[in-house]
Amino acid sequence: MRPVIPYVVAALLFGVGVYGVLRRRNAVLLLMAVEIMLNAVNLILVTADTTVRAALPHGGQVFALFVIVLAAAEVGVGLAIVLQLYRLRASAALDEVRLDYHPDENDSPAGDASGERPTPPGFGTATAVGPR
Template sequence: MHPVIPYLIAALLFGVGCYGLLVRRNAVLLLMSLELMLNAVNLILVTADTSVVGVPRSGQVFALFVIVLAAAEVGVGLAVVLRFFRLRGSVDTDLLDTRRAGPGPAPKAPAAGTAADPETAAVTAADTDAGEAR
């Protein structure tokens, strides 16, 4: 068998994984797309190991390391997805809010007329300056 066929299959798998990683919004499907990409890398490593003659066989060892890495990624990734589901009730990554630090309540917007509002802060500062000048 020519080594071109597994390389083409690996390129197809990697392309489908990249497409899924860029398009999908579900966190579980993102993990599945990442697994497809890792499997494409494993296919390339094993194909290169069997097709290249005269070099030490190390592609299978690297593929084993990638499999271990993928298992660890699944464990940590699913733990993050489960925590995300418990907090938000959905695994849609559009709901991910990176501005909040923890699971507490969302920060409240400052009320109108406070110093955090730039328009009213300028008016109140001008009023106090005018009041001090009198």
């Protein structure tokens, strides 16, 4: 088999993944795009392992297994973050996430005398959302 074909396919997969990371606004689709890029890297590692056997015996396949484990961990942590974001916002859109929120020194985590914790700006109360 010619090693050029898997390299071209991996480059195309990686390009599709980069496009998905740059263009998608939904967190779940962003995670899927990252998974596509990791699969492209796996294809390159396995192809390089089959074409260059002299350096390391099955080194590319071992690295591919490490990438698969890394991808599984990334999916677990990423989906936990996405689910928490959906619980807080009732949406998985990444444009609505505020990264510049810094609590004031006067805001205590215990809240005021009523016992309620202060709601940070940009975070509304969770409400039930019906079918759209």
